[in-house]
Each structure stands twice: as C-alpha cells, then as structure tokens.
Amino acid sequence: MTRTQQVEQAFSHFDVYNYRDPNIEVWNGKSFPKELLYSIRMSDRLSKFAPDSPDHIRLAVRCQHIGRWEIPRNTYPMDRKGYLQWRNALKFHHAKIAGEILTTCGFDAETIEKVKFLLLKKELNRNAETQLVEDVICLVFVEHYLDDFASKHDDDKVVDILKKTLIKMSLRAKEEVSNLPLKPKVSQLISMAVA
Known part of the structure; x- marks a missing residue:
C-alpha cells in the first residue's frame, strides 16, 4: 500500500x-x-x-x-x-x-x-502546524457555522466570540476571511469585531 x-x-x-x-x-x-x-x-x-x-x-x-x-x-x-x-x-x-x-x-x-x-492543540500560537490547523478550524466556523450561530444569539455575544476567534487566527487566515462567501449580516458582524 x-x-x-x-x-x-x-x-x-x-x-x-x-x-x-x-x-x-x-x-x-x-x-x-x-x-x-x-x-x-x-x-x-x-x-x-x-x-x-x-x-x-x-x-x-x-x-x-x-x-x-x-x-x-x-x-x-x-x-x-x-x-x-x-x-x-x-x-x-x-x-x-x-x-x-x-x-x-x-x-x-x-x-x-x-x-x-x-x-x-499543543503549542498553539507557537507551533506553525498547530496554528495552521487552528486557522482551518476558524475559517470553517466562519464560512459554514457562523451564520446559524449568529441567528441564535444577540449581536454583542457574537461579536465577542468573533473577537476571540480572530485572536486565534494567523494574519494570513484573517486575510482569507475576506475571500469567503459570506452573507451580509455575517460580514457586518466580522467588521464590528475587527473594529
């Protein structure tokens, strides 16, 4: 094999x-x-x-x-x-x-x-491979699960969670978010978190 x-x-x-x-x-x-x-x-x-x-x-x-x-x-x-x-x-x-x-x-x-x-998730933020896996996790969450999550929670809670998510992401992954096919509401929440 x-x-x-x-x-x-x-x-x-x-x-x-x-x-x-x-x-x-x-x-x-x-x-x-x-x-x-x-x-x-x-x-x-x-x-x-x-x-x-x-x-x-x-x-x-x-x-x-x-x-x-x-x-x-x-x-x-x-x-x-x-x-x-x-x-x-x-x-x-x-x-x-x-x-x-x-x-x-x-x-x-x-x-x-x-x-x-x-x-x-050992050595997160210190190990490039652990960081890569974390980036993929965060990108999948934003692309596929954030919209549903946001519909069940108030904006302040979602923005707070997004801030914590963005902290865990590499610069390259944060830049990749802008290439994801996101709904306007999700894009707005991300902008609020970045601000």
Missing part, C-alpha cells in the same frame, strides 16, 4: 466512524451526519488554504471532531468553566480515537504522535 492509499484508508475509517453521528445537518439539499460533514468541510478548506500540507496535518484536520457526539455538552456544567472542561475532554477523546484508527491503518508511531499533538 502506498502512503497516499494509507491516508485515504484512514480518511475512510474516520468517515465511517463519524457516519454514526446521530445528529443530522442538511447541506445543499442533502442530509449528512453532522461530524461527517464537518470533517469533509475541514479537508476541503485545508486543500484550498494550504494544499501542500503534509500527511499528518491532513489526517489531523480530517478527524478534528471525530466522535464529538459521544461526549455531550450537557455532561459538564453549563457555564464558562464547564465549557472549557468539555472542550478539553473532547480533545483527548478525539486524539484517542484517531490514534486507534491510525494504528489499525498501520501508521508509524511518529505520524500518530504528530496527529495527536495537533488534535490536542
């Missing part, structure tokens, strides 16, 4: 796992398990933003939310502290599942550790 085939096999395993997500999202008139659609969007954005990324980044991006539904948000306190605890638990959950799948696919220990490193 070539390395390309091995990566494609891992993608397939990730997708099969995420296909079990009971949460459904409709996109372009077709229903998808939510985290399967998210993983496809992540890979698509990486291919546009950093098409020459090495395999471990492509793998980490594809399994960024693998098994996310298995730890529901309401299993932690519904406050800021509980949210952060939930997010931290998810990172380790994703890394564990990804590690098991990559081992099954025959990846070497170094590649598996690199993927887990990225899923755990």
